[in-house]
Amino acid sequence: MEELAINGGPKAVPYDLPVVENASGRFFGDEELALVTEVMKSGQLNYLSGGGKVARFEQEFAAAYGVSHAVATSSGTASIHAAVIALDLDPGSEVIVAPITDMGTIIPILMQQLIPVFADVDPSTYNVDPASVAEKLTDRTKAVIVVHMFGHPCEMGPIAEFCRARDLYLIEDCCQAFLTKYRDQTCGTIGDIGCFSFQQSKHMTTGDGGMVITNNDALGKRTRLAADKGWPRDGEFRDHLFLAPAYHMTEIQAAVGIAQLGKLQSIVDARRANADKMRSLISRVPGVRPPVEHSWATHTYWKYPIAVDIDSFSVGMQHIADALKAEGIQSWAGYTKVPIYQYDILTVPRTFGKSGWPISGTTGRTYTYGPGLCPNAERALREMIVLPWSERYTDQHLADLSSGLAKVFRHYYKG
Ligand SMILES: Cc1ncc(COP(=O)(O)O)c(C=O)c1O
Numbered sequence: 001m002e003e004l005a006i007n008g009g010p011k012a013v014p015y016d017l018p019v020v021e022n023a024s025g026r027f028f029g030d031e032e033l034a035l036v037t038e039v040m041k042s043g044q045l046n047y048l049s050g051g052g053k054v055a056r057f058e059q060e061f062a063a064a065y066g067v068s069h070a071v072a073t074s075s076g077t078a079s080i081h082a083a084v085i086a087l088d089l090d091p092g093s094e095v096i097v098a099p100i101t102d103m104g105t106i107i108p109i110l111m112q113q114l115i116p117v118f119a120d121v122d123p124s125t126y127n128v129d130p131a132s133v134a135e136k137l138t139d140r141t142k143a144v145i146v147v148h149m150f151g152h153p154c155e156m157g158p159i160a161e162f163c164r165a166r167d168l169y170l171i172e173d174c175c176q177a178f179l180t181k182y183r184d185q186t187c188g189t190i191g192d193i194g195c196f197s198f199q200q201s202k203h204m205t206t207g208d209g210g211m212v213i214t215n216n217d218a219l220g221k222r223t224r225l226a227a228d229k230g231w232p233r234d235g236e237f238r239d240h241l242f243l244a245p246a247y248h249m250t251e252i253q254a255a256v257g258i259a260q261l262g263k264l265q266s267i268v269d270a271r272r273a274n275a276d277k278m279r280s281l282i283s284r285v286p287g288v289r290p291p292v293e294h295s296w297a298t299h300t301y302w303k304y305p306i307a308v309d310i311d312s313f314s315v316g317m318q319h320i321a322d323a324l325k326a327e328g329i330q331s332w333a334g335y336t337k338v339p340i341y342q343y344d345i346l347t348v349p350r351t352f353g354k355s356g357w358p359i360s361g362t363t364g365r366t367y368t369y370g371p372g373l374c375p376n377a378e379r380a381l382r383e384m385i386v387l388p389w390s391e392r393y394t395d396q397h398l399a400d401l402s403s404g405l406a407k408v409f410r411h412y413y414k415g
Pocket residue numbers: 075076077078101102103104105147173175176197198199208209210
C-alpha cells in the first residue's frame with residue numbers, strides 16, 4: 001500500500017482543486033461583469049433609487065421557481081428572519097426545527113422571541129425525520145422549519161401533511177438546496193415559504209445575499225415589509241407598520257445574482273454528474289458510505305457528506321481529516337461537530353442581559369438544551385466527514401480525490 005502523505009508519502013492531489021472561495025471554483029464571467037458595469041455607470045446602487053436590478057432578479061427568481069412572490073434580502077439568515085417575522089407569532093410560541101444546520105436557521109427564531117424545539121434526524125439524509133417532528137408537537141407549536149441539508153430534500157410529503165392538518169406554518173430552509181426536488185416538487189415551493197442564501201459558498205452566489213419565495217399573497221406582502229423596516233412605501237405619508245429590520249439587497253448584488261441564476265441549472269447538473277461519478281469511484285472503499293439519494297429525491301450536492309463507520313477505523317475522525325489534508329484533500333470532520341442546540345447561544349443563553357430571554361421568561365415553561373436531545377443527530381455528526389463539492393471538478397480531479405480517499409480509509413481500516 002502506498003505510504004500516506006501524513007507519514008511522508010506522495011500526495012494523492014498534488015495541486016489545488018477548484019474551490020468556491022475564489023474564482024477557481026466559481027463561474028463568474030462577462031455576464032456578471034456587464035450587469036455590474038451597468039449598475040456602476042447608472043450610479044444607482046440602492047434598489048430604492050430605481051435601477052431595477054433587484055426587481056428584475058426577484059422576478060426572474062420567482063419565474064425560475066414558478067412562484068408569485070420573491071423578496072431579495074441581504075443574507076440567508078436575513079431571509080429566514082424576514083420569513084419568521086412574516087408569520088407574526090406571539091412570543092414564546094414553539095417552532096420545531098432541525099438540529100443539524102447552520103446557526104442562521106436558529107437565530108431568526110430567537111430574534112423573534114420564539115422557542116426552538118429540535119426534532120431528530122433520519123441518519124440517511126441528516127434531515128428531520130417526519131416521525132420525530134410529530135413527536136415534538138405541543139399546544140404551543142406554531143411553525144416548523146425544515147432544512148434540506150447538503151442539497152438532499154427532507155421527506156416533505158408527511159411533513160407538509162402534518163403541518164396542513166394542524167394549521168402550522170411550514171418554512172423550508174433551502175440555503176444549501178438550490179433546485180433540489182422532493183418527488184416532482186422543487187424545494188422552497190412545498191411549504192408556505194422558502195428561504196435561500198447567496199453567500200459565497202452556495203450553488204449560486206452574490207457574495208452575500210438571500211431570497212424568500214412564497215405563493216401566499218399575505219405572507220409575500222408581509223415578508224417584503226419585514227425586510228424593509230415595516231415600511232409600505234406606497235402611501236402618501238411615511239409609515240412603519242411593525243418592528244422589522246432593513247435587510248435590503250443592493251443593485252450590485254442583484255446584478256451578479258441575475259447572471260448567476262442563468263447558470264444555476266447547469267451548475268446543479270454538473271454537481272449531480274460529478275457526485276454520481278464519485279459514488280461509483282468510492283463504492284468499494286471499506287467502512288464508508290457516499291451520500292444517499294433516495295428514490296424520491298433529486299440531490300443537488302452543496303457539499304459531499306460521507307458517512308464513516310468510525311468504529312471500524314483505528315483512528316478518530318479528526319485524524320482522518322488531517323490525513324486527507326496531507327493528501328491535498330480538504331474536509332470537515334463532523335460538519336458543525338455537535339448539533340446546533342449544543343452551542344452557547346442556546347445552552348447559556350447570554351443574549352438579552354441576564355434575563356435568559358427568550359428561552360426562559362417568555363412562557364413560564366422550562367426549556368433545556370444540551371447533549372442527548374437528538375441522539376441520531378449527535379451520532380450522525382460523529383460519523384460524518386464532509387468534502388467540499390464543485391461543478392468544476394474534472395474526471396482527473398475525481399480520480400485523484402477518490403484515490404486519496406481510498407488510500408486514507410484503507411490504511412486505517414481495521415474491519
Ligand atoms: C442551512 C443554512 N441555513 C442558513 C444559512 C445562513 O445563510 P447566510 O450565511 O447567508 O446568512 C446557511 C448558510 O450558511 C445554511 O447553510
